[in-house]
Ligand code: SF4
């Protein structure tokens with residue numbers, strides 16, 4: 001730990017830290033552009049000059065490039081340093097168009113700040129400025145190249161950090177520009193990070209262009225609700241409209257960056273058809289009347305038919321507190337059980353994980369630091385986009401990676417691949433002798449053996465998987481493999497992508513309730529007469545939508561609490577509007593068992609953009625706010641149970657009743673969160689039966705999530721809905737040829753998930769024997785709920801689309 | 802770019818590419834070959850080079866736009882690079898450039914209507930000892946005076962007319 005003196009104050013920093021970082025530790029910000037914590041230093045901008053007055057180096061130096069050493073004496077305020085910084089910022093500003101008034105970065109612009117900090121106020125240069133034509137980069141990112149100061153952060157993020165391959169640096173000298181070869185949508189799933197890392201207004205968020213200044217917006221630390229990783233975010237709202245999301249530093253989770261689903265998917269909160277008023281039997285009501293009427297009906301049903309007459313269903317979208325409040329409603333109704341996921345296979349997979357995980361859970365930071373990764377049945381781009389980026393950082397540092405998955409490889413890093421379902425391989429890995437499964441080809445056997453040996457030899461191995469493909473049996477095998485690869489003092493960790501942001505928390509609260517199929521059976525048998533759905537949409541998420549539709553039709557009362565206009569809400573007798581995550585305080589437990597709090601950014605209400613119809617806010621005097629009725633799910637449920645509570649009380653109750661959630665008591669939004677103290681359940685591990693295979697001659701259909709369009713929240717956000725890929729049926733070329741199908745030709749797909757006519761897409765990376773579709777809301781594949789694993793399907797030529 | 806050119810380039814480079822551990826090294830060679838045959842490098846040329854080398858077009862474009870002697874826009878048959886670096890500047894570059902512009906009737910970045918000359922500035926030809934200097938095609942000329950520039954232009958125009966290589 002070198003100790004040095006900066007501006008007459010002493011500081012000790014970890015070996016290898018730069019002088020700039022050492023100053024940072026003292027709270028001294030040396031002006032800089034190209035240095036970024038996640039990207040490191042390249043010395044491109046020349047702004048961070050300091051004077052080194054004693055130590056191994058002497059004189060004017062770039063603070064980001066000089067390693068802090070013992071005994072160094074540094075001045076950030078010496079005239080030589082401030083003079084150099086003033087000169088550099090003046091150079092960097094030579095070509096700047098001085099268009100801050102029309103620049104979206106204005107007010108949160110590092111260039112503005114550094115120009116002022118550098119003491120450059122008056123332009124002396126009178127020559128011509130170099131100008132660039134801008135490129136059209138798709139719906140997310142706006143480019144205004146003239147504002148660039150050549151710090152290279154964009155290309156270092158896009159290409160080096162995120163592995164994108166359609167963005168680069170063009171030109172030389174004065175003419176350096178950053179962009180694509182041809183105009184067009186940025187292809188990387190992480191393109192939006194350009195907006196965060198660019199310290200100037202070159203790259204800004206196109207979805208909110210010219211909408212607000214930073215000081216016009218409300219903002220609070222939040223957690224991304226679009227997958228189970230729980231990345232740290234700052235959502236920003238103005239006039240009751242959730243405008244945009246930017247990345248927040250999450251040392252254990254996302255680091256700094258976000259995926260484009262998390263960044264551009266927030267528009268669901270502004271959806272025009274979102275439920276905003278309690279509705280009962282087609283009538284809009286105030287809260288007291290609606291709750292009173294529903295409480296009476298639920299109570300009557302329970303009195304008449306027992307507590308089993310009411311079914312309670314939640315999903316991984318609901319906050320931890322809301323899921324708890326649903327359980328409390330069940331208790332108030334005499335013991336109605338909670339079903340925590342509309343998809344029974346997903347449900348069992350998550351519960352299997354939560355029961356057995358113990359201390360093996362690994363978050364994104366663990367993955368970044370790992371030296372050996374196995375991705376078994378995980379497609380990060382669809383299920384947990386940032387997990388791919390975390391794995392890429394490990395691989396960049398030299399970690400080995402292997403993939404066992406039949407789906408085409410689209411990972412941003414090289415990996416040894418076995419194009420098969422991972423189950424048999426995991427089973428082998430979990431056995432003490434680890435012998436390769438039968439039926440592998442020679443090269444696959446070798447690859448398997450090599451991966452196993454690498455995992456055994458590694459210091460920080462992590463197994464990654466996806467609950468959707470693995471299912472409960474696969475998850476148990478993955479857990480067993482992790483245990484088999486662990487030895488005292490060195491665990492093999494596990495990082496599993498789950499369906500929703502609080503899937504983990506939901507399963508923690510109901511480890512052994514019934515699943516959705518048992519619930520449906522209860523409805524079909526007439527035992528369950530009413531159903532309360534908390535932010536759950538069984539019609540879109542259960543693998544048999546026809547069965548769900550029939551069952552819902554039998555109910556005497558269907559109550560849906562949601563902030564999305566879902567298919568199930570459209571069929572409900574009662575709809576109770578809830579708040580979106582950005583509109584409430586709450587907590588999620590992420591995929592690795594980390595409890596994280598999020599704070600309310602703004603209060604729900606109809607955006608002024610809507611009430612004012614785009615013009616001046618209406619001059620209508622009323623005591624309330626239009627559209628303000630949505631309430632947090634937990635508050636609605638507590639009121640429905642007749643026992644209204646405050647969030648603090650609910651959390652305290654939860655922390656008392658569930659010791660693993662004791663961390664809730666001191667949870668602060670924006671903090672690092674609390675890793676739950678999990679013990680593997682002492683119960684005997686059930687032997688999960690193998691799932692019915694797919695018969696000879698049939699293709700195995702995988703319905704999976706896509707980056708855009710599959711996840712229920714972001715699929716309803718306008719910018720994301722606009723880029724969801726076309727519905728298609730992917731086949732490997734050999735299977736397509738056997739079926740007489742060519743690229744783009746229509747094929748009729750029949751399966752237990754439903755029927756659809758889709759154009760064929762040839763996917764050379766897809767293993768033979770598989771058919772792949774991506775569920776997309778609002779299209780023919782809406783009912784193809786992901787999470788079912790491989791199921792039998794039939795594919796024929798033709799049919800009109 | 803026509804299919805024939807693509808075939809020729811492919812035939813010329815495929816053996817080299819196969820023999821090369823890092824085909825990326827050949828970017829400049831490929832671009833220059835395309836330029837030799839086509840006069841300049843169109844977008845399709847960048848894409849061709851990327852295909853042959855197993856790179857993304859942007860990776861080739863980065864190199865193509867870095868070097869000022871790879872032309873990404875149509876140019877005349879003789880490209881004049883007149884040096885505006887410090888040594889030439891201190892030895893009369895401005896006068897030489899003004900003379901060139903007047904003689905050719907074009908400004909920097911333009912091509913003469915007969916398609917013979919394109920006039921571009923360049924930053925250092927490595928001929929500081931013979932400043933002021935310029936390069937026409939592949940030929941370097943130093944110690945320029947307006948008279949000498951006139952003679953060079955006449956000679957180059959004549960050679961271009963005969964179809965001599967630059
Ligand atoms: S575009 Fe932005 S991030 Fe990229 S070099 Fe320019 S200023 Fe830096």
Ligand code: SF4
Pocket residue numbers: 224225226227228229230231254258259260261262263384385386387
């Ligand atoms: S990876 Fe998941 S949690 Fe992270 S930003 Fe993307 S959708 Fe949100």
Ligand code: FES
Pocket residue numbers: 031032033034035041042043044045046047048062063064065
């Ligand atoms: S931050 Fe040090 S040179 Fe840019």
